[in-house]
Amino acid sequence: MNIKLSTKNDKKLWDEFVKQSNNGTIFHLLRFQEYHPIERFSFHNLMFYDNNKLVAVLPGQLKENEFVSPAGASYGSFIIGDTDLDTSNKIVLAFHEYCLEKGINKIKMTQVPLPYIKNLNQNIEFTMLYHGYNYLHHLFTSVVDLKLFNKENIIENFYPNARRNVKKSFKFPELRVEINKDYKSYYPILLKNKQKFKLIPTHTEQEMLKLVELFPDDIILYMCYLRDIPIAGVWIMKCNPSVILTFYIASLHEYQEYRPVNRLFYEIIKWAISNKFKYIDLGVSMNTASDNPMEPSPNLVAFKESHNSRGFLRSTLGKIF
Incomplete structure (x- = not known):
């Protein structure tokens, strides 16, 4: 097994391998790394060859003597x-062996949740645990399994409270949902939502627009308007052919009576089914005010569960030599 440090010339080969892999996502593409300023990360992306055949890639960065994967993305680790x-x-x-040769003595990697794996297996995770990795923490992510839905009557698969809220939203003819690129309206809503929890979005508005430029077919903004007033939106990434991720969910509290997020979830599920996706990852639901990174946010989890989501782990493993 030989390991090569990737270069710009490898981008086409790398990205094609990720697309054909069993567990790759948009976050593992070298193209995804291009939205970051050059000085932000010391990328250290590795390619694994067995008898001259590419069998794995590993995106990451070096932070002194630590290898971290991902760098500036949601998921990393070995793509096979x-x-x-x-x-x-x-x-x-x-x-x-590579780490020991390069003086790397610490490793941290975040795995993709199980629904992202095309042909389900945990071979690589088992191997890592067998060779001395430990779980550092798990985040709780809420995933909707679309095969559980009756596509002719999606609303009946929601919990009663979510059903009522979706039905209520349809009572307002002035409420409309559309896919567009109205980031000028969406980003202030997102900022306002994050500020309630003393947080800022992972991306600036300019970075979101850069990602849309890099992935025009894979990043979607769903917006909800009351007449011409933008009141909510969901920013979606097509992670791979099976899974879409609702990266940001944001709404204006003063318009909550119109139930715009319930309506958005309904429309997104309908769209995902018609586009033959298998899962919708509604994202992690953690209590960001807690010192314990694994503490969930019960209200947020319950809201997502009302749309028929199930919990999965977004696990981070580590090893010290």
Whole structure:
């Protein structure tokens, strides 16, 4: 097993491998890294070859003597084909040899949640645990399994309170939902939502627009308007052919009586089913005010569950040599 540090010339090969892989997402593409300013991260992206065949890629960065994956993205870790346990073992051991050669003595990686894996297996995660990795923490993410829905009557698959709220939203003819690029209206709503929790969005408005430029077919903004007043929106990423992620969900509290987020979820689920996606990841629901990174936000979890979501782990593993 040979390991190569990727260069700009490898972008096409790398990104095509990720698209054909068993667990790759938009966050693992080298193209995704391009929205970051050059000076922000010391990217250290690795390509694994077995008998001259590319069998894995690993996006990441070096922070002194620590390898961190991902860098400036939601998910990282090893991206592989539908490989067997023996190949997974060779990949992990080769990476450890590489780390020792380069003086890397600490590793931290965040895995994709299970629904993102095309052909379900946990070979690579088992191999990492077998070779001394430990779970550092888990985040709770809410995933909607679209095969549980009756596409002819989506609303009946919601909990009663969500059903009532969606039906209520349809009683307001002045309420409309559309897909557009109205970031000038959306970003202030997002900022206002985050400020309630003394947070700021992960992305600036300019960074969001840069990502849309890089991925015009894979990043979508769903907006809800009351007449011509923007009152809510959901920013969506097509992560891979199976999963879409609602990266940001934001609304104006003063218009809550119109139930715009319930309406948006309904429309997004309908759209996702018609576009043959299997899952919608509604994102993590953590209590950001807590010192414990694993403490969930019960109200947020319950709201997502009312739209028939189930909980999955977004796990981060670490190892010290």
